[in-house]
Amino acid sequence: MAKPLSFETICSTEVKELRLNKPHVLPIYASSSFVFDDLQHSQDVFTGKKPGYLYSRYANPTIRSVADKLAKLEGFELDASVECLLTNSGMSAISLVISSILTSGDKVLTQANLYGGTTEVLNKVFANFGIETIFTDLSNLTRVEQLITEDDRIKLVYGESPANPSLDCIDLQAIANICQRHSILSAIDNTFCTPYLQRPLNFGIDFVIHSTTKSLNGHGNSIGGAVVYDEKHHKKLWTTYKLLGLNPSPFETWLLHNGLKTLTLRMDKACSNAMKIATALESHNNVDFVNYPGLPNHRAHTIASKQMTQYGAMLSFEVKGGIDQGKRFMDKVNLLTQAPTLGDLDTLLLHPASSSHLNIDREIRIENGITDGLIRMSVGIENIDDLLTDITQALN
Numbered sequence: 001m002a003k004p005l006s007f008e009t010i011c012s013t014e015v016k017e018l019r020l021n022k023p024h025v026l027p028i029y030a031s032s033s034f035v036f037d038d039l040q041h042s043q044d045v046f047t048g049k050k051p052g053y054l055y056s057r058y059a060n061p062t063i064r065s066v067a068d069k070l071a072k073l074e075g076f077e078l079d080a081s082v083e084c085l086l087t088n089s090g091m092s093a094i095s096l097v098i099s100s101i102l103t104s105g106d107k108v109l110t111q112a113n114l115y116g117g118t119t120e121v122l123n124k125v126f127a128n129f130g131i132e133t134i135f136t137d138l139s140n141l142t143r144v145e146q147l148i149t150e151d152d153r154i155k156l157v158y159g160e161s162p163a164n165p166s167l168d169c170i171d172l173q174a175i176a177n178i179c180q181r182h183s184i185l186s187a188i189d190n191t192f193c194t195p196y197l198q199r200p201l202n203f204g205i206d207f208v209i210h211s212t213t214k215s216l217n218g219h220g221n222s223i224g225g226a227v228v229y230d231e232k233h234h235k236k237l238w239t240t241y242k243l244l245g246l247n248p249s250p251f252e253t254w255l256l257h258n259g260l261k262t263l264t265l266r267m268d269k270a271c272s273n274a275m276k277i278a279t280a281l282e283s284h285n286n287v288d289f290v291n292y293p294g295l296p297n298h299r300a301h302t303i304a305s306k307q308m309t310q311y312g313a314m315l316s317f318e319v320k321g322g323i324d325q326g327k328r329f330m331d332k333v334n335l336l337t338q339a340p341t342l343g344d345l346d347t348l349l350l351h352p353a354s355s356s357h358l359n360i361d362r363e364i365r366i367e368n369g370i371t372d373g374l375i376r377m378s379v380g381i382e383n384i385d386d387l388l389t390d391i392t393q394a395l396n
Ligand SMILES: Cc1ncc(COP(=O)(O)O)c(C=O)c1O
Pocket: 089, 090, 091, 092, 115, 117, 160, 164, 189, 191, 192, 210, 211, 212, 213, 223, 224, 225, 341
């Protein structure tokens, strides 16, 4: 009879029993590495001759499954091979695109009314690597084409539509057409929409970026990001991805997967609530202006109607009396919560000038519609009457 294993060996060895039943729900593969049958197997997987997992910084079954699902959603009804890489934050998804396709001396053309973190990473990180950023109004297509024509160092147009928090929209089809004419690449941050409301790849955009932290997860319990693209871009992105170690954790990806299952239900309800709240705000005497692309008189209404299936769950507005009255409003709401995120199940408020856009030059901020008193609202899935009652009493 073989000598029984010692206590310490039983403690330290991996379990090897057969996993007989297939789980119904995607398991969390919390394993940093994957074992090989023998040396030949290892060599075949490392050289790509055989499919398989090696090391979770490169790929992991939980992460791969969810990335494939997101690729299917962004590539829905698209006749192309779409791939997705999930990252450990929205910021790392943005950084993955910039650092994979641009090198020192290249320029990125973008809009000044981006999410504050994106402006900062371009100005404070990529600028140090010789990647220059030109800010312009991406809805001025003549100007966009002129800038690209005059400067062959512009290699990427990077946009956000709708933008955070001004809700301005850019014409995705027109931007993609200009980029294709000049053989340069385009990227769109699709965080506010999710692929349920807008699919930039369908318009010819090259890279779709997400902070999955937001509506894709929808429950506010994980930080993550994604880049979705045609497979022809695979090599460049994947090399940067694995070498910079941008992978998310299997657990946070699993949370994202749970959220994705109810994406359509959540978005339908939140968009419907947002439309009703925007309409109520617009007609309230104590509100100066409302930014919501669903409002017929909003400057982005026509373009949003062309490229979005619903107008989203995000809006921003300014209370009459600016910052002082805005503060009072935020202190008076009971049901709504102040939190520096968006896309959760419950309705959230944020004051961009003192949070997400704190480090953006005031003059630039105001020029781009992010006024001192602007309040951003991420509308949730609560009962609309409860929301309107709370908002109205606070405004009154
Ligand atoms: C539009 C947009 N893109 C990207 C990000 C960055 O995402 P993360 O916080 O997941 O890094 C945010 C964060 O608020 C955002 O609003």
